[in-house]
Structure formats: C-alpha cells, structure tokens
Amino acid sequence: MKKVRVTKIFNFETSHALFGYDGKCKNIHGHSYKLFVTVLGEPVQEQTDSKNGMLIDFGELKKIVKELIVDPFDHAIILNQNSPHAALGDKLKQENHDVIMLDYQPTCENMLIHFAGILKKALPDEVELVKLKLFETENSYGEWLASDNIK
Template identity: 50%
Template sequence: MATIRLTKEFSFEAAHALEEYDGACREIHGHSYRLFVTVKGRPCADESHPKCGMVMDFGDLKRIVGEEVVSRLDHAFVLRRSPANEALARLLGERFHRLVEVDYQPTCENMLADFAARIARRLPAGVELHALRLHETATSFAEWYAEDNR
C-alpha cells in the first residue's frame, strides 16, 4: 500500500505583539491566519473497517486541530508570558476573556513549533504529522517539516 499525504486548511483570527521587537510588530496587531496541516500514512486496508481506504478521517483531523489550535487562538490576543508583560496580562485578563499567554515570542515560526507538538501527540497510530504551513498574511508564511525536526 502506498504512503499518502492528506492536507486540511484551517483559518483563525488572532492578535499578538512581539515583546521588545525593533519594528512595527512590537505593537498590538492582528492577522487572518491560514494554517495548512499535512499528515501522512498508509490507507487502512481492512475492508471490514469503516475507515477502509483512509489514512485518516478528515473529520478527525478537523477535530484535533480545532481543539488544539483554532478554538484556543481564534479571536484571542497571544502574548509572551514574561515579567515585562505581567501587569499588562493581568489588566487585559480583567477585561477580556481571550488572552492566551505562551512561553515563547509569538512569532509565526514559534507558533508552528507549538502547533506541531500539540497536533502530533493527538494523531492516531500509523499517522504522522508531515508538515505545517502558517500564513500570517497573504504573502508571508512559515513552514515546519517533520523531516527537519527529527
């Protein structure tokens, strides 16, 4: 049986600010993110199984990415957890419910590494995370490949 790759696209809206960055992204700003998730595996060959012929049910992939990424970040403000941001996070948390603090600078690159870890641990046996692509804008994106991270 051949190894097959499946890709599903997701989108979410989120804001962030890059702490101590030396450009415009230091300010609070938002993006319409587009995330492409590619998994790979061999289609189920068991003709008595309801998933026969599938590497993975697209619905299961949608649920996993929805829970681990989209529902967590959609319409949220992503902020690095740090002493410099502590007072700001406390103040924003009193007013807004969608503040997500992370232990890294919330760049496109770092977000991908976080997403990869979250998604990979939820995939069914025999299915591997192959690649992620995160578009921050229509013309700017970062990519993560499993083969580069072994």
C-alpha cells in the first residue's frame, strides 16, 4: 500500500487535418493541446538517495515528455501519410514547414495510443504509465488508461 500516482501537465500547439472526415476537421486547423501524464509507483525510501520520497522527479518526467512529445509536436502540422495528405505534407516540408507524417489518422484518440507507446518505453522501469488525458479543446478530451489495455 505504498504506491502513489503523480501527474504532470504539458501544453503544446499543433495543427492537423483528418482525411476523409465529413466535417470541418477535414481542413487543416490547430488545437491548443493539454496533455496530462500520470505515472504510478513506489516513492524511493532511501535516506541517502537525493530522490528520497519521490516516485519520479517532476523534472525528469518533464524532460522525457518534452523531448519525446512536446518538442516534436509543438507548432508542427501532423498528417496521415497513408492518405492524399502525404503529398501536401511533402510540399509543406519543401517550404520548410515542420510536418510530422504519421501512419494513422491524427485524431486525439490515435495520438493518445501513440504517446502511450512512446512513454511506456522511455520511463524508468520502476515507474508505470497508468493514464494519459489529452485535451484537444477546452471541453473535449480523450483518455488512455493502462488498465483498459491489459492483454
């Protein structure tokens, strides 16, 4: 009964387009994303350890998420490389725009799955990713929970 969860919140701006979608989101548009990253584990209980009492130093968690998600996605255009948007992405890259071509439709839901895969590999072994919450707008978000993805 010594496990705790800690959460760090990140903000980034990204644009995307949803190929084949039948609404306004088929057009390139942007969002002010807010990503909540929640991890689980037992705090260090070693008096001589500089991280005594911490599950993970918030600075370490920030460094991981910033390097692998926030920095690459912030102010980038994300497009589905398996759609005609690939040609648009190539043209934008030639004009020195920051474009990320993904092998999936860049919805909030698919981004959560992608981010979970990245973070699970990057976190220290003693720290478990248990939840991601990604706000796409002020009042619309998706969640990824480890407990929903047990094989």
